[in-house]
Structure formats: C-alpha cells, structure tokens
Amino acid sequence: MGARVVRAALAGVTALAMAGLAGCGAGTGSSPGGSTSASGVTGTVTVFAAASLTESFTRIGRDFEAAHPGVTVRFNFAGSSALATQINQGAPADVFASAAPKNMQSVTDAGNADGSPATFARNQLVIAVPKGNPKRIDALADLARPGLKVARCAEQVPCGAAASRALAAARVTLTPVTLEQDVKGALSKVKLGEVDAALVYRTDTRAAPADVDGVEFPESAAAINDYPIVVLRNAANRAAARAFVGYVRSDPGTSVLTAAGFQAP
Structure with a gap:
C-alpha cells in the first residue's frame, strides 16, 4: 500500500479532520488487514511533515511500509509553522518533521515532544x-x-x-x-x-x-535550514513512530533525501 497523503488546511485542522485522523491512528495491535510486521511494528503512523518533504517522505513512507508489512503511513504536509500550531492545539499526530528548528522549538517548548529532536537533513x-x-x-x-x-x-x-x-x-x-x-x-x-x-x-x-x-x-x-524530526508525546502508535524516525535517519532514508537534493546533517 502506498503512503497516503493528507493535505493540511492552512487555517488549521478542523474538528472533523482531527477526528478523522484520530480514527486513522492505531496502537501497536494488528493492522486493519490482520497482517503483522516481522519487526513487531503494526498499525497506522501519522506524520506531520514540512511541505518541502512531500516527494521525499512519500517515497520514504512507501519504503517504510514495504519494510514493515502491516504498517500504514499517513502524511499531513504543510508549512512547518502551521503544523506546529496544529500539534500544539491537539491535532493527533505521531511524528513531526519540521523545515526549521524554530518551529520544532515551539512544539518542544509546549511539552509536546517525546525526547529531543534530531536533525536528519539540511536544505538550501x-x-x-x-x-x-x-x-x-x-x-x-x-x-x-x-x-x-x-x-x-x-x-x-x-x-x-x-x-x-x-x-x-x-x-x-x-x-x-x-x-x-x-x-x-x-x-x-x-x-x-x-x-x-x-x-x-x-x-x-x-x-x-x-x-x-x-x-x-x-x-x-x-x-541553510536544518530539518529536525521527533516522536510526539501524545503519539497513538509510539512504536511505529520511533521506527519511522529511525528509518528516516537510516542509510536508506538518507539516500532518498540526498537523491532529492537534501544535504546530510
């Protein structure tokens, strides 16, 4: 299954959209199709990512799903400032990938990050x-x-x-x-x-x-902008979120990003 893309409204996530995303989120149980990843990671992982990551993360999402049968990646691509606002207002998400540290900082300052963000790419x-x-x-x-x-x-x-x-x-x-x-x-x-x-x-x-x-x-x-990524504190599927962040930072993930023109951190 290809990675699914959800475009964000710049005005913010409406209550209906938030409910829809929440319904798509899953824990670490069986996937909707009943398949189970060999790694033990299953379900849906919702990733809020900067618009400039659209093509690269869509490819990475497909590769991640292929590496973890039973996992579905859903993306919400928009401006990093809009995404940070949505997360801080309670929008359901498992991972945040920002195009700049400033927008990530607003999420960490609000206590919505699980651990410290890691820079995974740079852009010019x-x-x-x-x-x-x-x-x-x-x-x-x-x-x-x-x-x-x-x-x-x-x-x-x-x-x-x-x-x-x-x-x-x-x-x-x-x-x-x-x-x-x-x-x-x-x-x-x-x-x-x-x-x-x-x-x-x-x-x-x-x-x-x-x-x-x-x-x-x-x-x-x-x-030059640094791109940080982090698992979110209220992640519904923490195991899949951590696995996705790890994949983005792995050699296969880095190869996709550098092929697209990103620089290594």
Whole structure:
C-alpha cells in the first residue's frame, strides 16, 4: 500500500479532520488487514511533515511500509509553522518533521515532544524560474528589477525566514507580489506562470524538472535550514513512530533525501 497523503488546511485542522485522523491512528495491535510486521511494528503512523518533504517522505513512507508489512503511513504536509500550531492545539499526530528548528522549538517548548529532536537533513534556497529562464535571472539582485514578479514564503514559514537571511546577506530589497504559506505554494506560482521567479528550496526545483529551472546563488549559503524530526508525546502508535524516525535517519532514508537534493546533517 502506498503512503497516503493528507493535505493540511492552512487555517488549521478542523474538528472533523482531527477526528478523522484520530480514527486513522492505531496502537501497536494488528493492522486493519490482520497482517503483522516481522519487526513487531503494526498499525497506522501519522506524520506531520514540512511541505518541502512531500516527494521525499512519500517515497520514504512507501519504503517504510514495504519494510514493515502491516504498517500504514499517513502524511499531513504543510508549512512547518502551521503544523506546529496544529500539534500544539491537539491535532493527533505521531511524528513531526519540521523545515526549521524554530518551529520544532515551539512544539518542544509546549511539552509536546517525546525526547529531543534530531536533525536528519539540511536544505538550501535557489531561485525557481520557468523552464528556460526566459527573464534571464542569474543572481539574487536580479529579483529586484522593475516589473519582475516574484513570489516568496511568508516570514513565519521556514523558507520565508531563510529568504530574509539570504536577501540580507546580498543586501537586496525585494518586494514580492505574493507571500505564500508554504514553499509548494511559492513554487506553484512559477509553474502556473503567475510570477517570473520564486525563492524556494533546491529540492523543490529538482522535484519539478519539467516545469522549472533552479538558479543557484552564493548568498543561499547564509540561509541553510536544518530539518529536525521527533516522536510526539501524545503519539497513538509510539512504536511505529520511533521506527519511522529511525528509518528516516537510516542509510536508506538518507539516500532518498540526498537523491532529492537534501544535504546530510
């Protein structure tokens, strides 16, 4: 069974959605199909993960399910700040993977982490442009050209905070036409032709090679994000949650992440 993806509403999880996720959660008993993992890990594990992890974690989820028959992985992908808020408001989840330590810190400060988060990957910004780079954008300073339409993430989102650090390092003042609540939103504006460029992660442009190109710029080195992961205190399936976190940090998990353009921690 492929890993199942649940997209988060940015306004938060409604009571109905929370109840649905709770119903999907399972303890360490038999899976719905009655099969049992050879490792003793069974049931459903619900993972709240940063939007930039969508492709990599979907693949890792499938691999994890194959390694643990009887386990189902359900994902909730959104901006890390939105996910942290949902967790702190009681949304049912077993694992949280954030695109920045700041958002993870809000979860640990609220007492909702089971143990200390571990950094499992790092990510770096690029400029996403339409295929072929029609506006000939070659540097971060080019984004300030008159008439150029640029998208970036909102400041509270990890990709937005990273963009601010990179722009400050380059001494570039940028007036975006839109501030998105997660990096996939910023990328979609380029893919749809609504903007000329967007500041996104390297991994996002690699995930959409048919639609966009990624322009590297040196100031991105001043804005590399660490990605932490942790089992949550109220995890309904603690055994599967711990096994999933272990798999993400294992050689097979790391191979998927580095192939997607993430850097090792």
